[in-house]
Amino acid sequence: MNYKKYKKFETVKLKDRTWPDNEIVKAPIWCSVDLRDGNQALITPMKIEEKVEMFQLLVDLGFKEIEVGFPSSSQIEYDFLRLLIDENLIPDDVTVQVLTQAREHLIRRTFESLKGLDKAIVHIYNSTSILQRDVVFGKGKEEIKKIAVEGTKLVKELSQEFEGKVILEYSPESFTGTEVDYALEICEAVMDTWGATPDNKVIINLPSTVEMDTPNVYADQIEWMCKNFKDRERVIVSLHPHNDRGCGVATTELGLLAGADRVEGTLFGNGERTGNVDVITLALNMYTHGIDPELELSQMNHIKAIYEKDTKMEVPPRHPYAGQLVFTAFSGSHQDAINKGMHAYHERGQELWEVPYLPIDPADLNRQYEPIVRINSQSGKGGVAFVMDTVFGYQLPKALQADFAKAIQNISETEGEVSPERIYDTFKKEYIDNETPYKFIKQRLIDISDEGEYERRAEVTIEDRGVMKTLVGYGNGPIDAVKNAFNSQEDFLYTELINYSEHALTAGSSAKAAAYIQLRPKGSAVCEYGVGVHPDITTATIKAMISAMNRIHKYMKKEG
Numbered sequence: 001m002n003y004k005k006y007k008k009f010e011t012v013k014l015k016d017r018t019w020p021d022n023e024i025v026k027a028p029i030w031c032s033v034d035l036r037d038g039n040q041a042l043i044t045p046m047k048i049e050e051k052v053e054m055f056q057l058l059v060d061l062g063f064k065e066i067e068v069g070f071p072s073s074s075q076i077e078y079d080f081l082r083l084l085i086d087e088n089l090i091p092d093d094v095t096v097q098v099l100t101q102a103r104e105h106l107i108r109r110t111f112e113s114l115k116g117l118d119k120a121i122v123h124i125y126n127s128t129s130i131l132q133r134d135v136v137f138g139k140g141k142e143e144i145k146k147i148a149v150e151g152t153k154l155v156k157e158l159s160q161e162f163e164g165k166v167i168l169e170y171s172p173e174s175f176t177g178t179e180v181d182y183a184l185e186i187c188e189a190v191m192d193t194w195g196a197t198p199d200n201k202v203i204i205n206l207p208s209t210v211e212m213d214t215p216n217v218y219a220d221q222i223e224w225m226c227k228n229f230k231d232r233e234r235v236i237v238s239l240h241p242h243n244d245r246g247c248g249v250a251t252t253e254l255g256l257l258a259g260a261d262r263v264e265g266t267l268f269g270n271g272e273r274t275g276n277v278d279v280i281t282l283a284l285n286m287y288t289h290g291i292d293p294e295l296e297l298s299q300m301n302h303i304k305a306i307y308e309k310d311t312k313m314e315v316p317p318r319h320p321y322a323g324q325l326v327f328t329a330f331s332g333s334h335q336d337a338i339n340k341g342m343h344a345y346h347e348r349g350q351e352l353w354e355v356p357y358l359p360i361d362p363a364d365l366n367r368q369y370e371p372i373v374r375i376n377s378q379s380g381k382g383g384v385a386f387v388m389d390t391v392f393g394y395q396l397p398k399a400l401q402a403d404f405a406k407a408i409q410n411i412s413e414t415e416g417e418v419s420p421e422r423i424y425d426t427f428k429k430e431y432i433d434n435e436t437p438y439k440f441i442k443q444r445l446i447d448i449s450d451e452g453e454y455e456r457r458a459e460v461t462i463e464d465r466g467v468m469k470t471l472v473g474y475g476n477g478p479i480d481a482v483k484n485a486f487n488s489q490e491d492f493l494y495t496e497l498i499n500y501s502e503h504a505l506t507a508g509s510s511a512k513a514a515a516y517i518q519l520r521p522k523g524s525a526v527c528e529y530g531v532g533v534h535p536d537i538t539t540a541t542i543k544a545m546i547s548a549m550n551r552i553h554k555y556m557k558k559e560g
């Protein structure tokens with residue numbers, strides 16, 4: 001690879017830059033260019049119905065400025081705008097924008113397409129970069145400036161005949177490859193020609209048509225322009241970044257720090273080559289800093305579905321905020337931290353979102369029902385416990401979490417990802433449905449307390465390898481009485497209770513309880529959990545105890 005084939009681009013010299021100390025404190029004016037820059041870059045450009053659907057989505061998301069196409073370039077582009085106008089599909093608070101090269105016949109045709117609108121942004125451009133002046137136009141600086149000025153004159157003239165209001169936008173296209181002082185000279189000439197004033201501002205769009213350098217260099221270019229306009233008040237400074245070096249979002253954010261007022265971009269960053277800047281990421285980056293993004297992005301799956309349908313593009317699984325995997329943690333330590341963080345967030349009822357590894361509450365994007373944690377061989381007990389809790393409602397005690405996670409890891413090591421259903425089935429098989437050698441049949445608990453002495457008699461009927469037995473025991477509470485009923489049998493293992501917990505599993509009249517019992521045979525190191533589920537908590541507890549005993553039997557048999 002011959003890196004000597006390339007050279008670094010000449011950067012603007014800005015010694016007194018202020019942008020590094022600035023902060024983004026409010027949303028910029030957003031302009032969607034999905035229907036123009038996005039559409040022109042598609043393998044199959046959108047059909048009219050798809051354009052209409054996309055336009056409606058953009059309106060619903062809250063865009064107030066939408067570049068709807070390049071009407072002079074083709075009949076479909078022209079017809080689409082006509083349809084929006086003729087069918088009255090443009091809301092009053094939305095301004096449509098149209099792009100055209102700064103060429104007479106294209107500008108005239110553009111104005112024809114606008115008939116009937118009460119306002120529009122007419123966006124003219126010509127390339128101003130050193131390279132394009134040379135290889136595309138073969139023209140010097142004055143001639144290139146003349147293209148912009150002549151184009152502006154014509155837009156002005158046609159605006160005067162136009163019944164609505166025209167806002168002029170001018171782009172020194174390939175701005176990032178243009179000397180800033182020359183870009184400024186053309187932009188000032190355009191504004192002077194237009195007669196720009198603070199009440200009749202011109203949108204000066206400074207595109208990073210090709211991302212040529214690090215985002216700080218673009219920020220320097222923008223700050224330099226902002227500082228050097230003759231009258232900053234007559235300009236709306238607009239950014240239009242592309243993503244050639246993969247820094248489109250950073251470039252835009254730094255451009256905003258540098259003083260820009262407006263951003264042109266697309267949903268999910270569709271657009272020429274590596275795409276335009278992704279407006280959704282920009283807006284949600286602001287949102288997660290407590291800034292109103294002024295876009296309604298809560299129905300993320302819906303936005304993604306329409307986008308994918310109309311553009312035939314796919315949102316990659318790791319795309320910020322929208323990708324299928326971005327609210328999923330596979331690794332154990334992440335799962336553990338998310339699990340604890342979510343619990344703390346809900347328990348504390350705090351207003352501020354603070355959950356490790358999740359910069360945004362998935363619920364804010366209507367993604368709360370997606371599995372946040374997925375289980376593979378890198379997962380630990382936290383992730384398994386999280387799935388059991390959030391998907392199935394079982395709050396596993398710590399020691400059981402570790403024990404059960406081992407069983408799941410054994411599966412994932414051979415089979416890969418383990419689904420929540422598989423996790424639950426395994427849990428049931430391991431801890432609930434253990435019926436050999438002992439099977440629970442029924443129980444009766446009698447209060448035999450006397451003069452302040454709290455005492456219970458437990459009668460537990462079980463099936464022991466085909467034989468029905470009713471065991472009787474006494475204790476100072478149900479668990480004690482039941483345990484003693486088992487321990488009083490000579491042919492049973494004498495077990496000690498190590499741990500007990502229970503909780504309601506479901507709400508309402510059909511509520512069930514889950515009981516967790518950990519037992520250890522006296523003098524043995526074996527320690528097993530059993531789980532019982534039943535509407536009656538005592539029955540759930542007895543079932544858990546029997547399950548734990550059966551697991552001990554199984555384990556001891558295995559160990560010989």
Ligand SMILES: CC(=O)SCCNC(=O)CCNC(=O)[C@H](O)C(C)(C)COP(=O)(O)OP(=O)(O)OC[C@H]1O[C@@H](n2cnc3c(N)ncnc32)[C@H](O)[C@@H]1OP(=O)(O)O
Pocket residue numbers: 037040070072073074100101102103106125126127136137147173209272
């Ligand atoms: C960075 C961007 O995304 S800019 C937007 C780009 N989008 C598009 O181009 C999509 C729609 N475009 C089209 O369909 C066509 O380009 C049309 C219909 C607009 C124009 O088509 P054509 O006139 O056949 O060709 P083309 O666009 O290649 O223009 C060629 C001529 O226009 C000149 N030209 C190109 N851009 C501009 C401009 N912005 N202003 C003035 N002249 C220009 C070229 O120098 C060239 O001149 P030459 O023939 O004297 O050499």
Ligand SMILES: CC(C)C(=O)C(=O)O
Pocket residue numbers: 037099125171173174205207208209210240242
């Ligand atoms: C027309 C201009 C703004 C453009 O699309 C670009 O520079 O990328």
